[in-house]
Amino acid sequence: MFDFSGKVVIVTGGASGIGLCTARHMVSLGASVAVFDRQEASEESREYDSLVFFHTDVTQEDEVERNVSLVAEKWGRVDALVCSAGVTYPYKTVVESDLAGWERTVNINSRGVFFCNRAVFPIMEKQRSGSIVNIASVAAKTGGGLLGNAIYGASKAAVMSFSKGMAREGGPFGITVNVICPGVVDTPMSQGLTQESRNSLIAATPLGKFAEPVDIMNTIVFLCSDSARHITSVCLNVDGGFMHGN
Numbered sequence: 576m577f578d579f580s581g582k583v584v585i586v587t588g589g590a591s592g593i594g595l596c597t598a599r600h601m602v603s604l605g606a607s608v609a610v611f612d613r614q615e616a617s618e619e620s621r622e623y624d625s626l627v628f629f630h631t632d633v634t635q636e637d638e639v640e641r642n643v644s645l646v647a648e649k650w651g652r653v654d655a656l657v658c659s660a661g662v663t664y665p666y667k668t669v670v671e672s673d674l675a676g677w678e679r680t681v682n683i684n685s686r687g688v689f690f691c692n693r694a695v696f697p698i699m700e701k702q703r704s705g706s707i708v709n710i711a712s713v714a715a716k717t718g719g720g721l722l723g724n725a726i727y728g729a730s731k732a733a734v735m736s737f738s739k740g741m742a743r744e745g746g747p748f749g750i751t752v753n754v755i756c757p758g759v760v761d762t763p764m765s766q767g768l769t770q771e772s773r774n775s776l777i778a779a780t781p782l783g784k785f786a787e788p789v790d791i792m793n794t795i796v797f798l799c800s801d802s803a804r805h806i807t808s809v810c811l812n813v814d815g816g817f818m819h820g821n
């Protein structure tokens with residue numbers, strides 16, 4: 576059992592799916608949690624005193640900077656950042672894809688991670704501690720093809736490489752930066768998959784099923800905990816074995 580009493584955690588994309596599951600569980604472990612999302616958190620989440628929603632579009636530099644400062648003013652520190660906000664680019668070939676789709680996907684998935692990681696860095700640097708977990712996807716390693724297309728894969732590959740650079744820069748200050756690459760997870764994001772795609776993806780997964788948000792959340796919590804204090808610059812597949820043999 577992990578103890579996050581006295582810890583302050585920011586979860587982007589915390590109004591849905593993996594982020595929501597993580598935000599709620601972090602609260603139950605004693606953390607004060609700031610949810611950064613552009614959609615309102617559910618009624619149920621508003622019942623937690625130590626879970627505060629900050630309306631944030633992660634692509635907007637000033638909103639991210641302002642809300643990270645508000646969190647630090649409110650609770651005095653930031654111990655962990657979980658970047659789960661993201662969108663997919665529903666399957667289209669590269670030839671069918673357009674600039675607007677590229678910009679939307681890359682802005683949210685890559686630029687959003689850059690803004691949020693950069694905003695917490697000086698606070699964690701001063702504390703000489705902090706954990707950052709950025710959510711990429713196995714699509715970063717396959718060039719898309721599961722939930723999203725090549726552009727989705729590229730936006731997540733950027734997260735992987737960026738996180739390695741962040742880990743190098745954060746190491747001297749006790750800041751760990753790790754990446755989780757989920758396979759398909761049963762969340763609103765994966766609801767658009769056709770039954771045919773679901774069947775073929777499950778058939779290619781040794782464990783024979785998609786992840787639940789809790790499966791990703793458990794790994795996030797571990798990577799944010801003191802138990803993972805010597806783990807940094809890791810990209811961990813949580814995919815039921817989908818990437819076996821690669």
Ligand SMILES: NC(=O)c1ccc[n+]([C@@H]2O[C@H](COP(=O)([O-])OP(=O)(O)OC[C@H]3O[C@@H](n4cnc5c(N)ncnc54)[C@H](O)[C@@H]3O)[C@@H](O)[C@H]2O)c1
Nearest residue numbers: 588591592593612613632633660661712757759760762764
């Ligand atoms: N579900 C999957 O199968 C799967 C697989 C691999 C990776 N991922 C990644 O995991 C992360 C979480 O996905 P999920 O399945 O929980 O999806 P989800 O759609 O349930 O949740 C994503 C959240 O991000 C928020 N968001 C989107 N754009 C935003 C923006 N500009 N600013 C702030 N918030 C924004 C949404 O409002 C939503 O609450 C994403 O980064 C996704 O790419 C998901």
